[in-house]
Amino acid sequence: MAGLPPSRQLAIPVLYVSHSPDEVARLADHILVFADGRIRAAGPAQDILARLDLPLARDKEASSFLDGQVLAYDPEYELLHIQVPGARLWVPGAHRPTGARARVRIQARDVSIAIGVPGASSILNVLPARILEMGASEGPRLLVKLGLGPRAGTGAAAFILARITRQSRDRLDLTLGQQVHAQVKAVALME
Helix, strand or coil: CCCCCHHHHHCCCCCCCCCCHHHHHHHCCEEEEEECCEEEEEEEHHHHHCCCCCHHHHCCCCEEEEEEEEEEEECCCCEEEEEECCEEEEEECCCCCCCCEEEEEEEHHHEEEECCCCCCCCCCEEEEEEEEEECCCECCEEEEEEEECCCCCCCCCCEEEEEEEHHHHHHHCCCCCCEEEEEECHHHCEC
16 A cells, blocks of 8 residues: 555545645645635645636646556666556556556646647647636636546546746637546656
């Protein structure tokens, strides 16, 4: 059970208070978001981190995470091939056995959007996705919520966030419901 937090190794619930998005993505299965002494949101961590109406998504370290299983390890390139809901990812990492659980954190700033299937590129992770939501602009930037999978809709099995510029949105003429490709550099991923 190497790589699992102590709470999962012991199978006991743990209440953990944190302001660190990195810690939350690494450790949490369920999140309660508090503001002004009240619960603003509660639910599965993957869903809460992808909600554009919450402060977590507006943080400069906004990220999502995907739980999956190791499919294979490539010792030549030191990459894990991980199956996550709606996609497969290449992630740098040490050898893990096939079938081992893996959690991959994807920062919104490391996700780009292509409207067609990208050509030859150094980016190893090109994921079919659908635009589910576009957040309010923050100066030149905005956040886009993407459902993974070729037919992902609002009931998508997994979500990731992309932080792009308003100019990119307009240049690509991005719209809600549009089928796109999310691109994530393998070196940007954390397992």
